[in-house]
Amino acid sequence: MKFGQDYQAALQREEFPQDWVESAISYKKLKKCIKRVQQELNGLGLDQDTLNALWQHVSTGTEALSDDNVASRMLHYTFDGNDKVRFVPKLTIALDPRDGSPMDAWLSPSTRRHLRRLSRNSKPLVDVEEVSPSAPNGGDADNSETDATEATDTTEASEEQQHSEIETVEIPLTSDSEFFQILRRELRSLDGLQHKEQQTISDDISRLAHQLQDLKASKKKRSKQDIEQWRRLFELYAESEVFRSSHEADAGARDVEHAQKQLQLFTKSVQEQRVKGALVSKESNEAMDRFLKINIDLLRLMRFQEMNRIALSKILKKFDKRTALHARAAIPESLRSGAAVSQDLARGTCYTIANELMSVIPQVNDYLCPVCFSITYKPVRLACNHVFCIRCLIIMQREEQSHCPMCRADVVLKADSDNVDQKLMAFLEKNFKAEVKEKQKANEIAAAIDRFGEPYMEPLKCSVM
Template sequence: MKFGQDYEAALARGEYPPNWVDSAISYKKLKKCIKRVQRELLGLGLDKDTLDALWQHVDSGAGNPFGEGLLHYSLDGNDYSFTPRLTIVVDPRDGSPMDAWLSPETRRNLLRLARNSRANVSTARAWPESVDGRARDWAPAETRGSEPEGDSAAADPDPDQDQDQDQVQTVEIPLTSDSEFFQILRRELSDLDHLQEAEQTRLREEIVKLGNELRVVKASKSKRSKEEVDAWRQILELYSDAEVFASSHEVDAGARDAAHAQKQFQEFSQALSLQQRAGFKLGKGATMALDRFLRINVKLLRLLRFQEINRTALHKIMKKFDKRTALHARSHVSTALVKSPFIAQDLAKATCFTISEEILKIIPQLNDYLCPICFSISYKPVRLRCKHVFCIRCLVVLQREGRDHCPLCREDVVLEATSENLDRELMKFLKANFKGAVKQKQRDNEIQAAIDRWGAQYENAQKCTVM
């Protein structure tokens, strides 16, 4: 099945809202525009084979003293309003196209266009001179001689020939269908940008509502509230481990495509179901928050799939444009199109960042507050001059061993640390949000301090049991 049929079927399945479908790239309409561009070019004698030969000649630079200037396709204007232009270099002495690869019919058509456009030609660059200082007759003699009678320079002399003798000029080949093609494409990409902005605004609003619901759950002083906050902490830990929309692993680091993200989300959902069956239960408010959290992810997955099929449609239609017209549009105009935020921006990454910013302030994760040496909670936290934080126990060990380098940045800041470096605000925060982990760390520190004082036998004594 062709891509066009797959694309139309994907839009018609009902997965996407009607306003999304209306904003999608109109693949069929753009294909019809390509056919009109083909007909225009054929009317000028610029069939695909002729243009392919011209581009090959331009790219190779063989026998071409002007490099790529002989034929050029570009977009004039800015990112939001532009006009495609196909230009060709002409000989200012007679207005004839300067290329030996053109057929007589094509040369006649372009010569007529050049002469009709003499008022609009633009100077391109200096005419290369031969050894004796006279202008070089670059176009082969047999090509010049092939022009039909009545089209020669002698029959229609250019009054400005003498003053233009040392310059070459470019003439624009007027095309209308390619302008229509790119105007439609630019308008639809703009519609997709607006759609993305609207959907991201809605997602942000949903995330704010989710945050408010979790604040209500956390604000309650009941024992049930504490259990629900702990349950939500487990949920967020499962979600972080699943890495639904982006991977931090070396093998596949970076944003995930829609299919892989869907697979990771299913794994998260399965792990969540197992946790729920294992015992943790949520009250009405916490359950509503979980439902909203899942809906946000489902919508984000759908938006990611919609972005991908439109990105593929853009790639396919530009590839078809080049294949059918041989205008090399992708290499010349793609930068003006892919600047579209809908095509270029990582939607999932931006939304996940918003979730982290909003939710983790309410329900912080223990993994974000671990000491980078012992990998347990950084209690009591000591913030060095380099701003890195370690638990007090690990810092004391570093100072006793006389190591002055920060383990993370290697700056000499360890030995200068005193009780003034204790981050009391962070210590208060950790005690309020991770009571269990803090108590365990305090107990571990006490045991380690006793071992330092009494020796290893103290640790063995802790293992004794009374029968």
């Protein structure tokens, strides 16, 4: 089955909203337009084989004539105008100023006749480029051309003189312009759709963030219980790395298939650990459903975006293959880097989730001591700004380790009670009561062992007979 058929079938199979399907790149329509471009080029004697040979001749000729750069101007395919308003593709071919024939004498007679006639009928479009003086001893252009013609049959120098003046003719390609105007219009429509849907997702995240802030500010006991479940949910979400990976092997944005797999694993973990089932309030249950829906909506938008990105790549590749115009190397940047085909959608949304949602309910993993990997209590902030729990700092000072384990700054032995971060300590006591209590108990036991030795622990141990 051809790509166009697969593409249309996938648009329907994924059950995208109708306005999404209508905004998608019309691959079939653009493919028909390519046929009209082919017909127009054939009518000018510039069929696919002729253009491919011409490009090849330009490529090899550029090396041979690098001094005056004539061959590099024998054929151009460019876009004229402002791509934000209107741009027009142009095919420019160098002509011999003596008779208006293309510089490449090997072209077929019919092609040469077409181009010569086009040159005569489009004089306002002709540009003259001078590479070197063409009329020595004060002679005019006509005399220089006559001299060059006479010298052609006798000396090698005359070949250089032949290229002293280069006329270029711009070939208007109506169907070509139509193809890119349609494509640009559809990409603009896709950009607008994506901005709209992305804004909807961002608004949903903001509303959910306000709901969590209200839940966190509540003094009700059930609200405190729900907060712990949300903390667990965000912990599982961070571990799943649904849309972006922080692992060295595959760091960066995930593709749609991998993101879908990770989202399924995350949802399964939530169900297995009964995170949602442990919520007490109706509002929290609805909010958690909304969070899961945000991720599903983002995944669906990413899938739609990826399908259009592939369709864009395929249709431009087909355009170049059928027309031999090398358009992909010349198209405006706006057609290649618009929001509709960019790969930054997941990154932007993940950033919003982290800053607006997950920041409302802090995660204990963000406040772990880099030495013992438990909560950083009591937190000691060194002069280098790295933070360690007081127990680990005492051990480092006792062993006379003067350098910070993170940055190797000579600051450890200089720390004292003034380095305890009171503000951070209050924050940890407020948000991680269970973890702080467990760490305090562990510190007390460790301090007692330091003072009284291991036998101190024997009475505290319970043995089962």
